[in-house]
Amino acid sequence: MSGNLEHLTEKQYQVMASSKEQKSKLWKDCMMAFLFGGLICIIAQTIKDFLLSSYFAENVYGFDEEGAAAITTMIMVFLGAFLTAINVYDNLGRIAGAGSAVPITGFANSIVSPAMEFRSEGHILGVGAQMFIVAGPVLVYGTSSAVLVGLLYFLLK
Amino acid sequence: MAQKTGKQTYLITRPVYVKNAASVVGPREKAGPLGKYFEAWEDEDFGEDTWEKGESRFVGAALTSLLTKEKVSSDEIDCVLSGDLENQCTASSCGLKDSNIPYFGVFGACSTMGESLALGTLLVDGGGFHNVICMTSSNFCAAEKQFRFPMELGGQRPPTAQCTVTGAGAILLTDTPCKTRITHVTPGIIENYQIKDANNMGAAMAPACASTVKMHLMDLGRTAADYDLIVSGDLGILGGGLFKEIMELHGYPVSNHKDCGELIFDPKTQDTFSGGSGCGCSAVVLASYILREMNAGRWNRVLFVATGALMSPVSVKQGDPILGIAHGVVFENL
Amino acid sequence: MGLLVKYLLVFIIGGVLCAIAQVLLDKTKLTSARILVIYVVSGVFLSAVGIYSKLVAIGGCGATIPLLGFGHALCQGVFKAVDELGFRGIFTGGLGAVATGIVMAVVFGLIASFVSKPKSKIQ
Numbered sequence: 001m002s003g004n005l006e007h008l009t010e011k012q013y014q015v016m017a018s019s020k021e022q023k024s025k026l027w028k029d030c031m032m033a034f035l036f037g038g039l040i041c042i043i044a045q046t047i048k049d050f051l052l053s054s055y056f057a058e059n060v061y062g063f064d065e066e067g068a069a070a071i072t073t074m075i076m077v078f079l080g081a082f083l084t085a086i087n088v089y090d091n092l093g094r095i096a097g098a099g100s101a102v103p104i105t106g107f108a109n110s111i112v113s114p115a116m117e118f119r120s121e122g123h124i125l126g127v128g129a130q131m132f133i134v135a136g137p138v139l140v141y142g143t144s145s146a147v148l149v150g151l152l153y154f155l156l157k
Numbered sequence: 158m159a160q161k162t163g164k165q166t167y168l169i170t171r172p173v174y175v176k177n178a179a180s181v182v183g184p185r186e187k188a189g190p191l192g193k194y195f196e197a198w199e200d201e202d203f204g205e206d207t208w209e210k211g212e213s214r215f216v217g218a219a220l221t222s223l224l225t226k227e228k229v230s231s232d233e234i235d236c237v238l239s240g241d242l243e244n245q246c247t248a249s250s251c252g253l254k255d256s257n258i259p260y261f262g263v264f265g266a267c268s269t270m271g272e273s274l275a276l277g278t279l280l281v282d283g284g285g286f287h288n289v290i291c292m293t294s295s296n297f298c299a300a301e302k303q304f305r306f307p308m309e310l311g312g313q314r315p316p317t318a319q320c321t322v323t324g325a326g327a328i329l330l331t332d333t334p335c336k337t338r339i340t341h342v343t344p345g346i347i348e349n350y351q352i353k354d355a356n357n358m359g360a361a362m363a364p365a366c367a368s369t370v371k372m373h374l375m376d377l378g379r380t381a382a383d384y385d386l387i388v389s390g391d392l393g394i395l396g397g398g399l400f401k402e403i404m405e406l407h408g409y410p411v412s413n414h415k416d417c418g419e420l421i422f423d424p425k426t427q428d429t430f431s432g433g434s435g436c437g438c439s440a441v442v443l444a445s446y447i448l449r450e451m452n453a454g455r456w457n458r459v460l461f462v463a464t465g466a467l468m469s470p471v472s473v474k475q476g477d478p479i480l481g482i483a484h485g486v487v488f489e490n491l
Numbered sequence: 492m493g494l495l496v497k498y499l500l501v502f503i504i505g506g507v508l509c510a511i512a513q514v515l516l517d518k519t520k521l522t523s524a525r526i527l528v529i530y531v532v533s534g535v536f537l538s539a540v541g542i543y544s545k546l547v548a549i550g551g552c553g554a555t556i557p558l559l560g561f562g563h564a565l566c567q568g569v570f571k572a573v574d575e576l577g578f579r580g581i582f583t584g585g586l587g588a589v590a591t592g593i594v595m596a597v598v599f600g601l602i603a604s605f606v607s608k609p610k611s612k613i614q
Contacts, residue, residue, distance in 0.1 A: 005403060008350075044552040111596040113609070141532050149536065
């Protein structure tokens with residue numbers, strides 16, 4: 001092999017480098033992801049149950065199951081977007097890891113954060129074009145696989 | 158004219174001196190362990206509306222600070238060599254657009270300070286240039302946006318990751334005698350050890366650093382002990398350890414080693430993982446801490462090796478390995 | 492007791508789904524973008540074979556709020572549309588079912604880009 005380091009082979013170095021790698025604190029990270037992820041779900045459940053409660057039905061509006069779920073999604077997306085806009089969600093992400101990335105609030109964060117970042121490149125090619133740099137893959141593969149199972153369902157029905 | 162010694166090292170025969178240096182850093186650097194050595198600091202955006210414009214302001218501010226300190230006008234500067242991490246080095250060109258100094262843009266990723274110093278030294282050594290400014294910059298937010306994710310995206314980074322330094326450092330080289338001179342330069346070769354993890358730059362750069370330091374010592378028949386200090390650019394905590402291990406393996410143990418990326422932040426309190434990185438990292442540490450302590454007589458002979466990881470977001474996505482490079486420059490007190 | 496157990500199940504199922512993603516993040520070299528794609532695609536297929544509906548029946552929002560639930564909604568939307576519209580439903584059902592979340596996020600993203608600036612966090 002070329003290079004100045006005759007006593008160091010590629011394989012040897014790969015082993016050396018990975019042995020030095022400091023590992024993530026798996027237990028702590030998982031605990032945080034569990035706690036924050038669970039908490040976000042609890043918040044959503046509380047909102048949904050409140051929307052379905054008899055108090056809400058009598059005083060405001062009587063939602064059915066589907067309507068309540070849609071409004072809950074809207075509120076959760078708003079919360080994620082709001083916490084992103086006030087520069088808080090990334091701090092949450094640093095602590096909670098997957099616990100804040102996997103819930104729908106994280107989906108909102110992944111759309112709102114590039115929108116804010118790329119404003120400096122204009123509203124058309126910056127905000128408009130870059131909004132889905134993170135969430136795009138989720139939509140592409142989510143909708144495509146839904147079409148695939150839909151096709152199978154249609155054929156097998 | 159520089160004289161080739163051995164395979165990669167050049168002896169500077171027409172003396173090149175370090176006249177003065179200046180640095181401007183960001184808030185995180187100012188709050189770090191070397192904070193008191195940095196004479197000026199600004200927010201990452203430098204009051205501008207984009208990170209990129211902010212980085213250009215850092216470049217301009219470092220240059221102005223250097224010229225003001227030395228009370229020289231820009232007409233007396235023969236050229237400035239500058240580089241950064243932004244696409245097509247726009248931080249440097251935009252930052253220097255009003256300077257009226259002949260400008261060369263250079264790129265060597267995070268090794269750019271070593272590259273610009275080596276080239277600047279050779280220009281002055283060649284006899285045609287008398288006063289040359291070598292400088293680089295980087296900006297945490299601009300680098301995050303270009304190489305990773307938007308600032309507000311919630312997420313974690315692995316412990317091997319490094320944190321881009323915000324700041325610009327500038328050094329004025331001259332042929333009129335001063336206390337500290339540059340005696341040798343050792344340009345580095347590209348070392349490829351097939352590291353593909355963009356979150357582990359230290360591991361990609363450590364072999365290149367060892368390669369340059371080893372050739373330098375071999376070419377001059379020296380050992381690491383002949384230096385008061387060997388300072389690497391931005392290997393970080395992880396890469397620094399790997400560098401020493403590789404040197405040991407090749408029969409050149411290094412005990413007097415420091416790394417700019419390790420010096421600039423306190424990983425315990427600053428959440429900076431493996432340490433600092435970026436073009437600005439080695440530039441601001443050299444321009445403040447290292448040269449000032451040399452001037453105070455703490456060290457008299459220092460080998461400065463700026464290290465770079467040659468890659469782009471495209472090359473990483475296409476699965477290409479991250480190449481390492483390192484350029485060495487020897488500073489010596491008279 | 493009913494309410495407490497119900498909320499406990501929401502918490503545990505939501506938490507565990509997030510913790511699994513965290514294990515993938517820490518233990519493999521998979522990027523977060525890949526893990527999110529794996530999650531949404533898994534959600535679609537788990538829903539298609541009928542497993543995910545059972546999880547939703549137990550865990551409520553603990554199962555619907557994580558990204559797997561997004562996949563579940565896509566899949567159920569397509570199934571429902573196919574039942575109602577036939578072939579055309581394959582293409583209209585998926586996004587229709589998740590439109591609320593996406594459209595809200597896009598609109599809020601646009602608003603945020605006008606009113607808010609990204610900030611660097613200093614430690």
